Amino acid sequence: MEQDLISKKELLELTGISYGQLYRWKRKKLIPEEWFIRKSTFTGQETFFPRELILARIDKIKNMKDDLSLDELADMFSPAPTDVSLGKQELLKRNIVSKMALDVFTEQFGDTPVFPFAHILAVFILEKLLQKGVISLDEGKTLLGTLIQHYGKFEGKNCDLIFVRKMGVSAFLLVSSPSDVYFEESAKIVERVSIADVIEALKWKLS
Amino acid sequence: MDREKRHNLLISGMGTASGGVFNNVRIDGMSKVNGDLSCVRFLCNGKTDINGSVTADDSIEVNGMATIAGFLKAEHIVINGKATVRGDIAGENVEFVGMPNITGNCEVETLTIKGGIRIDGLVNAETIDVRLYGQSRIREMGGKTISVRKETRDIAKFLAFLFPPFVSKLSADSIEGDDIYLEYTQAGVVRGNNVRLGPGCDIELVEYRNEYEQSPAAKVARHQKV
Numbered sequence: 001m002e003q004d005l006i007s008k009k010e011l012l013e014l015t016g017i018s019y020g021q022l023y024r025w026k027r028k029k030l031i032p033e034e035w036f037i038r039k040s041t042f043t044g045q046e047t048f049f050p051r052e053l054i055l056a057r058i059d060k061i062k063n064m065k066d067d068l069s070l071d072e073l074a075d076m077f078s079p080a081p082t083d084v085s086l087g088k089q090e091l092l093k094r095n096i097v098s099k100m101a102l103d104v105f106t107e108q109f110g111d112t113p114v115f116p117f118a119h120i121l122a123v124f125i126l127e128k129l130l131q132k133g134v135i136s137l138d139e140g141k142t143l144l145g146t147l148i149q150h151y152g153k154f155e156g157k158n159c160d161l162i163f164v165r166k167m168g169v170s171a172f173l174l175v176s177s178p179s180d181v182y183f184e185e186s187a188k189i190v191e192r193v194s195i196a197d198v199i200e201a202l203k204w205k206l207s
Numbered sequence: 208m209d210r211e212k213r214h215n216l217l218i219s220g221m222g223t224a225s226g227g228v229f230n231n232v233r234i235d236g237m238s239k240v241n242g243d244l245s246c247v248r249f250l251c252n253g254k255t256d257i258n259g260s261v262t263a264d265d266s267i268e269v270n271g272m273a274t275i276a277g278f279l280k281a282e283h284i285v286i287n288g289k290a291t292v293r294g295d296i297a298g299e300n301v302e303f304v305g306m307p308n309i310t311g312n313c314e315v316e317t318l319t320i321k322g323g324i325r326i327d328g329l330v331n332a333e334t335i336d337v338r339l340y341g342q343s344r345i346r347e348m349g350g351k352t353i354s355v356r357k358e359t360r361d362i363a364k365f366l367a368f369l370f371p372p373f374v375s376k377l378s379a380d381s382i383e384g385d386d387i388y389l390e391y392t393q394a395g396v397v398r399g400n401n402v403r404l405g406p407g408c409d410i411e412l413v414e415y416r417n418e419y420e421q422s423p424a425a426k427v428a429r430h431q432k433v
Binding site: 009013018019020022023024026027045 | 314316331332333349350351352380381383384385398399400414433
């Protein structure tokens with residue numbers, strides 16, 4: 001997959017940060033190791049980054065670093081789930097998920113007073129897809145089942161959720177990320193969601 | 208595991224142990240550990256072979272010769288003597304004295320090196336302070352403050368006289384930091400905000416943002432302000 005890359009030098013110029021900061025953020029795991037892409041150029045080895053990802057990340061770090069410590073920030077960015085659990089009322093009140101998405105959940109798994117992080121995440125993804133209008137309520141149930149049954153198996157590692165449709169039949173897949181998946185022609189990838197991105201977004205909402 | 212319930216591992220003389228979870232680990236003499244060690248404090252004097260990694264909550268101290276097949280992780284790490292670490296090193300304060308040979312990366316806050324060192328990975332630290340006592344090689348360095356100085360005390364001169372490989376010199380592919388001071392360093396690229404080069408430097412390319420200073424005894428092929 002050909003990505004739009006940015007060199008380290010250009011990145012520092014563009015964002016105005018220094019080498020010291022960049023290396024510190026890398027140490028603190030604010031910038032994942034995979035983003036450091038080493039390539040040979042005529043001046044020797046140079047480091048490149050995926051442009052969009054790194055610029056967005058540095059922007060976020062710069063905006064948030066006055067309010068949060070670097071360790072707290074690292075927590076936010078890590079794909080590992082946090083041990084937050086919230087009650088149903090809390091979830092609705094803080095506008096994290098809608099009543100409709102929650103209803104789908106309770107219909108399938110029964111009424112629970114407290115939602116652990118994995119369940120909040122599942123409902124949160126359902127909410128996102130429902131809002132986008134790409135899945136039906138019935139498919140939503142399958143989605144929840146898939147996430148709750150299998151997401152734990154990734155043990156906090158990055159993964160993607162893929163939703164495909166073929167001739168009106170739908171299926172959900174969880175694949176580890178980054179990985180390439182190809183389908184036959186008549187199957188259509190309706191949606192591909194990076195769970196890491198969703199977790200990040202959810203963590204901002206929860207904090 | 209609960210800290211109170213952990214046992215100590217103590218080897219004096221010659222011994223073999225398998226890894227595990229311990230409170231304090233102390234090895235005097237010659238020993239071999241097969242497996243990963245997780246402990247609060249790790250101290251080893253003498254010759255040790257560890258077929259695994261060492262994780263300590265508090266500190267790792269190695270005096271003498273040690274070969275570690277995995278990584279080292281602790282708040283404080285001190286290595287005196289000759290050590291070979293095949294994995295990475297992670298910690299807060301790390302000090303190397305002697306001739307350590309590290310295959311992996313070093314991600315620490317403060318790194319102090321005295322001696323002739325070889326690091327094949329990337330050194331990433333807030334402060335890197337190198338005192339050269341012999342041939343050193345660090346592939347890549349990155350951090351805030353980086354300083355490389357040649358030890359001028361008589362012992363270093365004496366060593367260089369006795370054993371020519373003890374000529375104090377550092378070679379590196381790239382050095383990147385905010386404030387950089389280098390002596391007797393041969394490097395491909397040096398990039399930083401403030402770069403000062405002392406005697407004995409041989410640098411192909413220097414890129415700086417604010418200040419640049421070069422000793423007349425330094426050789427620089429190209430330098431440019433970016």
